[in-house]
Amino acid sequence: MQQQTRCRLPGGGFDEQGRFFDEAELVALSGREEELLSDQGGASSAALVSTLLSRCVRRLGDQAPVSEAMARQLLVADRQYLLLKLRELSFGAEVRSSFTCPWPGCGERIDVTFPLAAIPVTPSQDKGPAYVLQLSEGAALDDGAGGLHREVAFRLPNGADQEALAHLVGRNEARALSLLLQRCLMRVGPFEAPGPGLVEALSPLARMEIERAMEQAAPRINLTMESTCPVCGHDYALPFDLQGFFFGELRINQELLYRETHYLAYHYHWSEHEIMSFTRAKRRRFIELLADEIERLNNER
Ligand SMILES: [Zn+2]
Structure with missing residues (x-):
């Protein structure tokens, strides 16, 4: 049972000394993280991803431990990639999801695996961290004082x-797009850190x-599911909401987490604290052992 893995990020980042890194080491979620994440009704899922990554990513390049601030600095696709790896490590590599066929007149509920x-x-x-672009002539920025500027730097x-x-x-x-541009633009012509007006x-x-x-420079995880509806026979492409899926899965499983913890505490007399430090796979392994043991005792009778 693998509970720890190393992977190479599709983007990568730069540490405080400006050194590039793209290697990450992560461990599976324990019951603690399952509980924490299934409880956070109000927090945005972006904030939850930062919390989760700071707890489960043990190393980024040679930086350890990984703080929430460091998880926030990771590129969007790197965060998605780490979520995929974490899902695989903690709950397996297969995804079961269901959705409604988008074709008019069909609307059939379809289960996909x-x-x-x-x-x-x-x-x-190009790993950046900054990128320089020459705007086309028609797109040049008129600074209102006779200057036309075409060079743009962004992250x-x-x-x-x-x-x-x-x-x-x-x-x-x-x-949202304007604010994102404002945050990611580093320079337009001679103007450093352009404000909202610019x-x-x-x-x-x-x-x-x-x-x-930006899209061309960024690493990419293609979260579009393409397949054929088994009912109406039409092809479809639907976005797969990775974060929603991941956190939905955790929410559904909170009840089970407490039942499993209760079951193990009852039979093994371990503390709640100890059991919550187990990964889901480890909890289930002990529950299987108990089931085997109970069956063996029943057969001896
Ligand atoms: Zn259909």
Whole structure:
């Protein structure tokens, strides 16, 4: 039973000394993390991911332990990648999910099963941390004093950006995008750390070119499920909500976590504290052993 793993991040980051790292070491969730995460009704899922990663990622490059602040600095795709690895390590590599067929007139409920390894991961080529882009002529920023500026420097969105934008996502996408641009733009022409006014002054074309350049530079996890509906026979592509799935799974399992903990405490007389430090796989292994033992005793009678 593997409870610890090492992996290479599709993006990677830079430590305080400016050294690049892309290796991570992680351990499976224990009952403690299952409980903590299934309890957090109000927190945004971006904040939960930071908490979870700081507890389960033991090392990033040669930095250990990993703080929540460090987890926030990881690129969006690296955080998704670590969640995938954590899910695999803690609860297995197979995902069972169900959804409604998006085709009009069908709407059938479909159960899907797929291995996490089937999710395509595209590492970034240029590791940054800063990227420079030349805007097209039509997209140049007019500074109002006769200057036209085409050079833009940016960094890629990370967990801190996700947390800062969490309250806007799904409510005001345009505002969320402007705020993201403002956070990630490092320089436009001679203007360092451009404020909201300068971001508003960018033309829609300029914004589109910057967003496209960010997408091309960023590592990517393709969370789109593509398949064929077994009922109506149409092909579909649906976004797979990885964070929602992960935390939904934990919420559903909280009841089970307490029942398993009670069962082990009752039979083995271990403390709640000890049992909660076990991973799910370890709890279940002991429960299986108990079941075998009870069956053996029954057969002897
Ligand atoms: Zn269908």
